[in-house]
Amino acid sequence: MSEVIIRELKKEDLWNGFLTSLDSLKEASGIDKEKADTIFEKINSNPDHIIAVAEMDGKIVGSTTLLIESKFIHNGGLVGHIEDVVVNKEFQGQKIGEKIMNYLIEIAKKRGCYKTILDCTDEIKPFYEKLGFKQVANELRLDNI
Amino acid sequence: MSEVIIRELKKEDLWNGFLTSLDSLKEASGIDKEKADTIFEKINSNPDHIIAVAEMDGKIVGSTTLLIESKFIHNGGLVGHIEDVVVNKEFQGQKIGEKIMNYLIEIAKKRGCYKTILDCTDEIKPFYEKLGFKQVANELRLDNI
Numbered sequence: 517m518s519e520v521i522i523r524e525l526k527k528e529d530l531w532n533g534f535l536t537s538l539d540s541l542k543e544a545s546g547i548d549k550e551k552a553d554t555i556f557e558k559i560n561s562n563p564d565h566i567i568a569v570a571e572m573d574g575k576i577v578g579s580t581t582l583l584i585e586s587k588f589i590h591n592g593g594l595v596g597h598i599e600d601v602v603v604n605k606e607f608q609g610q611k612i613g614e615k616i617m618n619y620l621i622e623i624a625k626k627r628g629c630y631k632t633i634l635d636c637t638d639e640i641k642p643f644y645e646k647l648g649f650k651q652v653a654n655e656l657r658l659d660n661i
Numbered sequence: 662m663s664e665v666i667i668r669e670l671k672k673e674d675l676w677n678g679f680l681t682s683l684d685s686l687k688e689a690s691g692i693d694k695e696k697a698d699t700i701f702e703k704i705n706s707n708p709d710h711i712i713a714v715a716e717m718d719g720k721i722v723g724s725t726t727l728l729i730e731s732k733f734i735h736n737g738g739l740v741g742h743i744e745d746v747v748v749n750k751e752f753q754g755q756k757i758g759e760k761i762m763n764y765l766i767e768i769a770k771k772r773g774c775y776k777t778i779l780d781c782t783d784e785i786k787p788f789y790e791k792l793g794f795k796q797v798a799n800e801l802r803l804d805n806i
Contacts (some may be wrong), residue, residue: 531694532732535733538733538734541734542734543734543737545731546732546736547733547736547737548737551736551737552733552737554737555732555733555737558731559731562677562707564732565730566785572683572713576759581732583728583730583742585702585710585728585744586700586703586704586710586746587681587700587745588679588680588683588689588692588697588700589687589688589689590687591691591692591696592692592693592696592697592699592700593702596805597728597742599730599732600734602731603668616801618801621805624805625805628806629721630804631802631803631804631805632678632802632803632805633780633800633801633802633803634692634800634801635778635780635798635799635800635801636799636801637797637798637799638737640797641799641801644788644801645801647803648803649801649802649803650801650802650803651799651800651801651802652782652799652801652802653780653781653782653799653800654781654782654783654786654800654802655778655780655796655797655799656779656780656781656786656795656797657777657778657794657795657797657798657799658766658776658777658788658792658795659743659775659776659777659797660741660766660769660770660774660775660776660777660792
């Protein structure tokens with residue numbers, strides 16, 4: 517079995533599996549190249565916006581985002597927000613999602629986040645519960661467009 | 662009845678009702694002054710981290726945070742995250758929370774967020790449903806400390 521490397525996103529990953537992996541979540545690889553580059557530069561310049569990727573045989577096969585939020589409560593505490601957990605459909609069932617999550621949970625801990633939170637549907641809940649997450653509330657959404 | 666002004670947080674608000682309003686959510690006003698100033702400067706320098714406050718008779722009586730997240734999915738879409746909705750206990754029941762929320766929802770729309778999301782418990786859900794939010798999923802939490 518090929519080795520999986522978990523690391524932070526680099527610019528050259530965008531068109532080397534990263535955007536096509538995101539397609540397994542929501543269509544992403546149809547994005548304009550220049551627009552994708554601009555988004556990458558914006559995210560990359562923000563140390564509180566971290567995208568971790570899974571690389572296998574030189575290609576990106578999955579990714580997850582961690583946003584670190586500074587708050588005034590909790591004595592100026594930090595909160596980690598997990599977003600867009602995805603593994604390319606062809607590579608699911610190999611614990612790649614779990615490895616990316618554990619990598620980001622460690623970053624959140626090292627950065628001093630007092631909690632890490634995420635939103636998920638009922639079907640996906642057991643995956644996060646195995647990682648130690650517990651349901652505490654509801655996610656609500658307002659469509660703006 | 663005194664007029665309520667909804668606007669963005671300024672540094673001089675911190676010790677003029679902002680932190681004591683947050684106490685109604687989680688203890689915040691015990692924070693070190695220098696630490697609070699540092700957090701303010703960090704948040705204030707990030708155009709995607711917006712804190713709206715309600716001012717009444719020259720004092721801050723409530724606040725809410727909007728984080729704007731850049732994504733690669735949704736054709737490089739933006740998502741608004743609502744956090745820490747609070748009104749000072751002494752001023753609750755005057756639709757101040759609703760006014761702050763509507764102010765931030767408008768900012769999220771103007772900035773082009775395709776959705777605005779938030780997490781809340783069952784008790785608070787009707788408040789957000791009145792504003793147009795709908796439950797779509799669950800919030801899960803991992804305590805890091």
